Amino acid sequence: MTSDMTATPPVAPVDEARPRRRGWSLAGFVLLNLWIVFHLLAVVSAPLSVSPSSNVERGLWMAMSPYVQILYQNNGFHFFAPNPEGSNSVRYVLEFEDGRTLEGKFPNRDIWPRLLYHRYFMLSETLGALGGEARERMVRDFARQLCRDYGAERATLFLEWHELARRERILAGGSLYDDDLYQVTPLGTFTWDELSKSSNANVATTSAE
Amino acid sequence: MGRTVQIIQRECRDYLGRVVDNWNDFWFTPRDPFAMSVMRILVGWMVFYTVLVWGMRLDSFFNVDGFNSMEMLEKHLLVEEGPFALSFWYWVPDSMVYPVHYLCLAVTFCFMVGLFTRWTSILSLIIVISYAYRARYANYGLDQINAILTLYLCIAPCGAYLSVDRLLRRRRRQKSNPGVDVAPEPVYPTLATNIATRMTQVHFCVIYLAAGLGKLFGETWWDGTAMWRGLANAEYQTLDMTWLAYFPWFTELMTHMTIAWEVSFAFLIWRPLMRPWMLLVGASMHFGIGLMLGMWTFGFCMMFGYLAFLDPLKLRAVLQYVFRTSFGPDDVVVVPPATTRPVPAGAGTLEHVVLLDHSEESAGKTAAELERLGAGARVVSGLDELMGALEDEPDSAVIANLQKVSAEDVERYFCSLQPLALQNRACVTLMRHRQTGWLDSVSMPDHHRILILPCDRKDVINELSKAAAYLSSQESRSRADRAPAVGMASLY
Structure with a gap:
């Protein structure tokens, strides 16, 4: 009398234990099996499609992508892969109408709760990973939102790359926050007028589409 | 030559039969929904919390021209990911962002407490997906795992236990039976629960395998420095772990263990002896990531998924013991205490059992269990032997394990033995899914119980005693009053 590892060992009502006999037509049972196989293929297609991948893997991904996209199962699960790397932050300088300036950065430790901190962190990480037109567009979005949040007239943004400290540095008396571990890239300066105009234009475009 | 072909054909048929049996056992064995109900509370809480936290910066993340502007989504996300990356937020104007958000909070709260669970589970899935796509550039692992677990909770009847729905159902029954103390309704194992549980298990295997294999591309996972690099990331770090620089062997060991665990999870988790260890190491890893890198929500969510790997009945028993309460009637799961012989007074037919x-x-283990309960057992190993034993002992009950007998013997059992020699005996037959085709074509009296895998010895004996009790009660009634013994046996 064998038993399954985790499946219910106790007595199951017989009508429950016989999917094909009650309520399930043969066609239904076959469809259920086909869906199970299809879903399993869909589940593996997303991680398989992460580069480097073969034509077969990419073909599978293309076939499955509508299904996995709708269900948001389109994730590669390559956590901390291939290597844990340093991280990106967005630094900003906001200038106000009265001449004041405010310097800040996200993510920062004042953002609470931790889940919200991670949201900001992912924004800056995404920005760091993007290039070209997409990055420019995202920078403008960030600048616009920061101006709106603080009521600023002008925003200057920088991308700050924080390289990881090696173990030898710590042993030699260094720290994770040594100045030479930071690399700052200017992203541009934007005025609220310009940003709000482009925003209105975009909204109008969006509506028209 | 012809004989060889026959042997090969038979072996192939046998092999395919076993494949089908295993597939059916894996996917279509009914499972108790207790673990999925507990998972609903925990995942529901996480989904609710996620939505709640989005509410703290709703304008920034969800406005048409916020951090995740619609222009950005239309020109990049929907181009790169395709037109199926759908979210209801695409059609929510800025003025309606807060009302829609509060509605989502209410729905996810109902899902967590199990109110209108069937609907709120599906709506919660839509909410999880919609928030994730709308704020795509602020997503991370938590959103992915939330979506995976909520998807499978939509399939399972996750409101069967520990839910407001269950309370309401009980209250309705109480109203319709005034003055009677209405017991909680029994919850039966279901196929949907099993399919959802198996999907979760397989999905977690895929997640860890993909994570492990992805890491194998990186040299730091080979030279042992990856764990140090993770801990030295100041933006992630919540605890200062730089003192570990003095203990490189430790971080290197942790690096190698992480890889070994992730890559082997998909294979070892199915081994019963390894399962607790795999889950324990996984929980420790996620707890460590939560503690040191501040990713508590992600870690907890992964650990919630581990519930799919636990036996729902054992989990239920443990929680009932811990909380000193009952989560429902135990008649489905509890075997009578060993000190109480399960044979009802007057039945008497379990004095002898042919096995x-x-x-x-x-057979030896079942016989020992029967002996412990005061019943003698005669073990036989073939149908001919069984027929002889039944002639010798006209009053004995029967336990027949057909799981490994040939198709011909199953046919003989139902066509020859069942209508004659087994007609007036308490009988339990154990079968595999593949063999159940016969059940449609024979008349089965209610004192003939059919058990389909999986079941254990105690279940078998418990069912046999129920069959004996039923037979005994039927014997005491006039023949005309007997329940019609047509169709499949019902265990309840």
Whole structure:
């Protein structure tokens, strides 16, 4: 009398234990099996499609992508892969109408709760990973939102790359926050007028589409 | 030559039959929904919390021209990911962002407490997906795992236990039976629960395998420095772990263990002896990531998924013991205490049991269990032997394990033995899914119980005693009053 590892060992009502006999037509049972196989293929297609991948893997991904996209199962699960790397932050300088300036950065430790901190962190990480037109567009979005949040007239943004400290540095008396571990890239300066105009234009475009 | 072909054909048929049996056992064995109900509370809480936290910066993340502007989504996300990356937020104007958000909070709260669970589970999935796509550039692992677990909770009847729905159902029954103390309704194992549980298990295997294999591309996972690099990331770090620089062997060991665990999870988790260890190491890893890198929500969510790997009945028993309460009637799961003989007074038919089992080991254990309960057992290993034993002992009950007998013997059992020699005996037959085709074509009296895998010895004996009790009660009634013994046996 064998038993399954985790499946219910106790007595199951017989009508429950016989999917094909009650309520399930043969066609239904076959469809259920086909869906199970299809879903399993869909589940593996997303991680398989992460580069480097073969034509077969990419073909599978293309076939499955509508299904996995709708269900948001389109994730590669390559956590901390291939290597844990340093991280990106967005630094900003906001200038106000009265001449004041405010310097800040996200993510920062004042953002609470931790889940919200991670949201900001992912924004800056995404920005760091993007290039070209997409990055420019995202920078403008960030600048616009920061101006709106603080009521600023002008925003200057920088991308700050924080390289990881090696173990030898710590042993030699260094720290994770040594100045030479930071690399700052200017992203541009934007005025609220310009940003709000482009925003209105975009909204109008969006509506028209 | 012809004989060889026949042997090969038979072996192939047997092999395919076993494949089908295993597939059916894996996917279509009914499972109790207790673990999925507990998972609903925990995942529901996480989904609710996620939505709640989005509410703290709703304008920034969800406005048409916020951090995740619609222009950005239309020109990049929907181009790169395709037109199916759908979210209801695409059509929510800025003025309606807060009302829609509060509605989502209410729905996810209902899902967590199990109110209108069937609907709120599906709506919660839509909410999880919609928030994730709308704020795509602020997503991370938590959103992915939330979506995976909520998807499978939509399939399972996750409101069966520990839910407001269950309370309401009980209250309705109480109203319709005034003055009677209405017991909680029994919850039966279901196929949907099993399919959802198996999907979760397989999905977690895929997640860890993909994570492990992805890491194998990186040299730091080979030279042992990856764990140090993770801990030295100041933006992630919540605890200062730089003192570990003095203990490189430790971080290197942790690096290698992480890889070994992730890559092997998909294979070892199915081994019963390894399962607790795999889950324990996984929980420790996620707890460590939560503690040191501040990713508590992600870690907890992964650990919630581990519930799919736990036996729902054992989990239920443990929680009932811990909380000193009952989560429902136990008649489905509890075997009578060993000190109480499960044979009802007057039945008497379990004094002797004829036990058909091809496995000596299994037969010996069942016989020992019967003996412990005061019933003698005669073990036989073939149908002919069984027929002889039944002639010798006209009052004995029967336990027949058909799981490993040939198709011909199953046919003989139902066509020859069942209508004659087994007609007036308490009888339990154990079968595999593949063999159940016969059940449609024979008349089965209610004192003939059919058990389909999986079941254990105690279940078998418990069912046999129920069959004996039923037979005994039927014997005491006039023949005309007997329940019609047509169709499949009902265990309840």
